[in-house]
Each structure stands twice: as C-alpha cells, then as structure tokens.
Amino acid sequence: ARAAAGRAAFPASHLDRHPHELSGGLAQRAATALALVGDAPLLLADEPTTGLDRDLVERTVDELRAHTRADGRALLMITHDLAAAERIADTVAVMYAGRIVEIAPAGAFFGSPGPRHPYARGLLDALPERAFTPVPGAPPELGALPPGCAFAARCAAADPLCRTRRPMLTEGVACHHA
Template sequence: MRALDAVTAERAEDAVLSVRGLTVRFRLRGGRTVDAVSDADFDLAAGECLALVGESGCGKSVLASALLGLLPGNAETSGTALLAGPDGRHGTGGETTDGGGAVDLLAADEKTLARTVRGRRVGLVPQSPAAHLTPVRTVRSHLEETVRALTGTARRARRGAAEEAAGRTAFPADHLDRHPHELSGGLAQRAATALALIGDARLLLADEPTTGLDRDLVDRTVDELRRHADDGRALLLITHDLAAAERIADRVAVMYAGRIVEIAPAHRFFGPVGPRHPYARGLLDALPDRAFAPIPGMPPELTDLPGGCAFAPRCPRATDLCATRPEPTAGVACHHPEHPRA
C-alpha cells in the first residue's frame, strides 16, 4: 500500500469507510483473469457524499458489490475496506459480538456481513431493484418486514413507518399493495430506495439510484439521499448522471477501466477550474449543456487492457511516457494532467 500523505491520513482517521488497495479479480475459464477493480483508494466521512462516476463497465458496481460481499464465487478480492464502529473508531480488534465494532468489509465472513452489516450498518440501493424484491410479496410487506428487522418497531406502528419510508422516495401510497411485477422500473427503483433508507444505516451505497426516473423524481430522490448524509451519515453515490452528482456530491471519484483516475472536490470538478484527468474532462465536455463533444473511441475490454495508462489510446495528450502506468499525484493518475481552466 502506498504511503499516505498527511491530509489523506487525517481523512482516513475520521472516515466512516476507509478503502485501501481494493482490487477485484475474476477467474475465467482457461486460466484467464480479469482485473475489474485495481488498487482503489478513497475515504468517506460522516456527512459526506462521494460520487463515483464513469462509463458503463468500468467497475463501479463491482466495487460496491465487493464492499458488501456480494461478488460471485469466481471473484478474488484484496486490499482493505475498514468500516468504522459507531463510535468512529478504526481499531483492528475485529467485529464485536453485537456487530458494533470496526470491521474490514473485505475480510469479514458471510455470517458477519449478513447479520450485522448489510442493511444495518451499510444500506444498499441496488442497480437492479427487481432482482432484490421478492416477487410474491407486496411493496408494503417488504417495507414492514424491513422495519421490523432493522428497527424492532412494534407491529401496530410498522404500517405507519412503512408508509413514511415510501413517502421519503415519493413512492405512491396507492401502489403499496402491489407486487414487484406490477411496478414500472422507476417505481421499483423508488421502492428499493425506500427499503435502503429504513434503519438509517451509517453508510449508504446507492448504485444508479435514479435509473428510470424523470428529472423531477431524480432531483427528489438524490435530495433525499443527500439528507441521509446531512444527518451525519456517509453516502457513496454510483451514477452515470453527472447532473445528479453535481447536485449533491461533496467530492467526485472518476473510474476508468477498473481504476480510480481522479478524485476532486465537486465544486472544483464541476466549476470553472474543472477536472485534471483528460478522461474526466472528456466526460464533462460530452454533456449536452457543455461542449457536447463525445470522447473518441471506446473503453478497452477488461480482458485486454493496454499496458501503462488504459486511457492512452483515446487520449489527445498521450505520449510515449504513457506506456508506463501513472501513479496518483495530488488526486490524479495521469502523466499529463490538464491545466486548470482560467
């Protein structure tokens, strides 16, 4: 693991989640391997929203699945992902019997993750909500059972708590008694978000939480997620929607070909200064309200990554130096970072 500078070390000390060297490798038939996530480093503090952005297939959802132990059997993980205890401590003594101590999410066993982490300490808004909803149960039943399991609310109060949770994500009350197959994609997404907010987990992973929503509902949904962070919790927002990220994020992490290539404060990233990695700059310039200029070429296949900088074949600033892999410097992994805009 690379040595941390003073600012990073201070941030790690106060973090709800501190990730170092997170790597996910998939074993394929024929002895091949795929590095879906490589050496991810970041910290996430209480009250903070970190937006993880990048093109489809870059490894964002794999990273979230690794944090919750939801990867398939052919996956191998390395690194650390330390989830602080409720008291904010990062002690290495391991998980306590009541699930209240610090825990390395990558090293924890399935029993610990299932009983004390998922839903209770880490909430998940899944990318594919239909796969996480039981088809034979109504939305109301899902919500009431989650209220019971996570909060211990008495039976008579569960109905009101479930309806309150649905209201937080603008899920219509007259659809609460419908089954998942009777919902549109957008309604299923709102139901899944309501489920994730129950219990007020200290860390919330929201994986594409605005899929299938119109702009007004996108804004309402991310505003509710922002309130979750403002109440002293941490939010990792995984999204293609840069407008949603700009609306609520404190910092932005850009992923390309399995690697985080830049982390920057949101006000700098979206403001006049702009991002410094050429790929991150290209993401912004591709937006219709900006230059509307697409990034040339296509992302590489993770089974056939080029040597050195993976973005070099698409980068107008690439030189022979880019045949070697750049290490992060001042938050950007690039041999030729963009100069800040005037």
C-alpha cells in the same frame, strides 16, 4: 413504511403490490424507500436514479442527501448521471477501465478549475449543456488492458510514457500530463 415511501415519491397506494407489478421507475423508488428506512452509517447507492424522470432524480438525490446529512451518515453513490452527482456530491471520483483516474472536491470538479484528467474533462464536455463533444475512440477490453494508461489510445496528449507506464494516482489524478 408510509413515511419512507412518501420521501421516495413512491405512491402509498402501491405498498401492497408485488415487485413484478411495478414499473422500472416505481421499483427504483421502492428500493430508495427501503434504503431510507434503515439507520446504517453508510448508504451505498448504485445507480439510484436510473429510470427516473429528471424531477424524480432531483427529488431522490435531495432525499438521499437529507437522509445522510441529518444524522451524520455517509453516502457512496455510483452513477453515470453527472447532473445528479453535481447535485449531491461533496467529492467526485471518476473511474476509467475499472481504475480511479481522478478524485476532486465536487465544486472544483464541476466548476473551476474543472477536471484535470483528460477522460474526466471529456465526460463533462460530452454533456449537452456543455460542449456536447463526444470522447473519441472506444474503451479498451477490461480483460486485456494495455500496459500503460488505459486511456492513452483515446487521449490527444498521450506520449510513449503513457503507453508503457501506468500513471499512479497522485494528488488526486492519475495522468502523466495533469
């Protein structure tokens, strides 16, 4: 427990504390430490860096990567933190309105040629270190998705086909224009 706590930057002096005595960041690190104790072939990490300072984000993703790589384990990380995803991912899958719209190798997604789906491009362009341009419009209601592409109302390239027929995920992208 002490070794896992140390790897997750969780203070050993807090090991005997109750969950309600921990801050959000400490609780997050405790959850990471627990995940590092097991020997599961697949580690599912849902927003493992939420509430952490950037230094701890980097340390956490580095530990998750080392834990999974050391013994051939797999990691599925769900995150909104694109910097963390870039640091840890081999493959990136971008979802919009509950559907995967792009799957790409991380190097190609974050580098060249970059994302092919307009929403995925918009996510990267919204980052402060990039163009810092917000994605226009608002996402649709998940309980009332439009018949075509869920992103069509926000997409500059949308045409009548986009509004009537949902694009299939083909060659890693779900877009009529990619």
